[in-house]
Amino acid sequence: MDVTYSLTEKGLEKLTDELDYLQTIKQKDVEARVKRARSFCNFSSDPTYSSAVEELTRVTERINTIEHMLQHARTIEKSTSEVVTLGSFVRITNIPKGESVVYQLVNRVESDPSEGKITLQSPMAKALLGHRKGDEVCVQTPRGNRQVRIMDIF
Numbered sequence: 595m596d597v598t599y600s601l602t603e604k605g606l607e608k609l610t611d612e613l614d615y616l617q618t619i620k621q622k623d624v625e626a627r628v629k630r631a632r633s634f635c636n637f638s639s640d641p642t643y644s645s646a647v648e649e650l651t652r653v654t655e656r657i658n659t660i661e662h663m664l665q666h667a668r669t670i671e672k673s674t675s676e677v678v679t680l681g682s683f684v685r686i687t688n689i690p691k692g693e694s695v696v697y698q699l700v701n702r703v704e705s706d707p708s709e710g711k712i713t714l715q716s717p718m719a720k721a722l723l724g725h726r727k728g729d730e731v732c733v734q735t736p737r738g739n740r741q742v743r744i745m746d747i748f
Contacts, residue, residue, distance in 0.1 A: 599667045600680055605704035606669055613660045616653055624650045663703060678722045678747055680714060685746040686722070689730065694745065699723070 601609070628650055631643035670681040678684050680699055687694045697718065698711045705713040712719050721733040727747050733740045 597666055599663045599703055600670050600701050601663075601667050601704060602672075602681055602698075602700060603669055605700065606664075606667055609660050609664060609667075609703070613657065613664065616657050616660070621650070621653050621657065624653055676726055676747065678725050678744065683748045684722055684744060685748075686731075686742040687745050689741040689743055697722075 624646060627646040628643070631640065631646050635643045672681065675682065678699065680701070683696055683698045685694060685696045696710055699714055699719045699722065700711045702713040702715060705711055705716075714720070714723070717735045718733050721731045721742075722744065725731055725744055727744050729744050731742050731744065733742060
């Protein structure tokens with residue numbers, strides 16, 4: 595099964611930077627810890643050695659995952675659409691509270707709610723997709739329905 599990862603340019607850059615860090619710094623550091631622990635331990639019962647090996651395994655798995663994502667990545671262009679799509683920045687206002695917030699709809703790989711980047715699988719993104727500026731949208735969340743108005747798409 596061919597998987598394509600649709601990423602923004604910033605998301606692609608972030609993954610590339612993480613891969614560089616893992617390969618040039620983190621992996622070498624953990625390999626050195628494994629080597630150091632190996633030189634003076636009883637392999638079957640040394641928690642320092644076991645911990646270092648487990649961390650090396652996690653780092654290697656993350657490197658492999660990022661390499662796969664980068665090999666199958668597709669950069670999405672900044673949205674110029676009048677409808678909400680992947681990559682769109684959307685300013686919404688809660689009805690009736692009037693609170694305004696901006697979200698960017700991204701692939702799950704880039705999702706970071708603290709930065710306003712929400713995954714397409716989130717209830718908010720699902721509700722906003724395909725709508726236009728001025729539309730009122732009902733968002734079904736685990737806490738109940740919310741009514742929002744799309745103020746801007748950029």
